[in-house]
Amino acid sequence: MEKIQTKYSDIIKYDHPVSKKHPQMSLQDRAAQFAPFAALRGHHEAMKETARLTQSKKELSEEEKEKLDRILAELIRSSKEKHRVSITYFEKDLRKEGGHYRTILGQIKTIDEIGRRLVLENKMCIAIQDICELKSIEEQSDTGK
Numbered sequence: 001m002e003k004i005q006t007k008y009s010d011i012i013k014y015d016h017p018v019s020k021k022h023p024q025m026s027l028q029d030r031a032a033q034f035a036p037f038a039a040l041r042g043h044h045e046a047m048k049e050t051a052r053l054t055q056s057k058k059e060l061s062e063e064e065k066e067k068l069d070r071i072l073a074e075l076i077r078s079s080k081e082k083h084r085v086s087i088t089y090f091e092k093d094l095r096k097e098g099g100h101y102r103t104i105l106g107q108i109k110t111i112d113e114i115g116r117r118l119v120l121e122n123k124m125c126i127a128i129q130d131i132c133e134l135k136s137i138e139e140q141s142d143t144g145k
Contacts, residue, residue: 054098
């Protein structure tokens with residue numbers, strides 16, 4: 001500490017110089033001088049988006065389409081019953097080509113044959129063309145206990 005005091009002892013007694021021509025910079029503007037330089041705004045976000053992976057939608061075989069049609073026909077015939085189902089469907093990515101497969105459990109509210117979509121109790125709509133697997137889930141009773 002003594003070294004510092006002796007090093008600046010000749011100027012330590014003077015006031016901080018203030019320019020008469022230039023106004024004093026605010027602390028916020030002064031801090032901004034030391035902020036990281038971003039020459040390409042959004043570049044990091046664009047790189048992150050490009051690196052994000054998506055899947056391509058697979059085409060169902062004729063056998064898979066027939067199986068799905070049979071299950072849908074059965075659900076339509078018994079439309080008065082509330083069916084609990086497991087649905088695997090393709091969800092298109094909103095930002096880039098491709099998407100992801102999702103599997104959800106839900107209860108079918110209605111089957112919109114004209115709009116070709118399933119409407120679930122939670123108001124979620126799934127286009128039938130995006131469904132790759134549909135399974136009816138039987139309610140299991142616990143009478144065996």
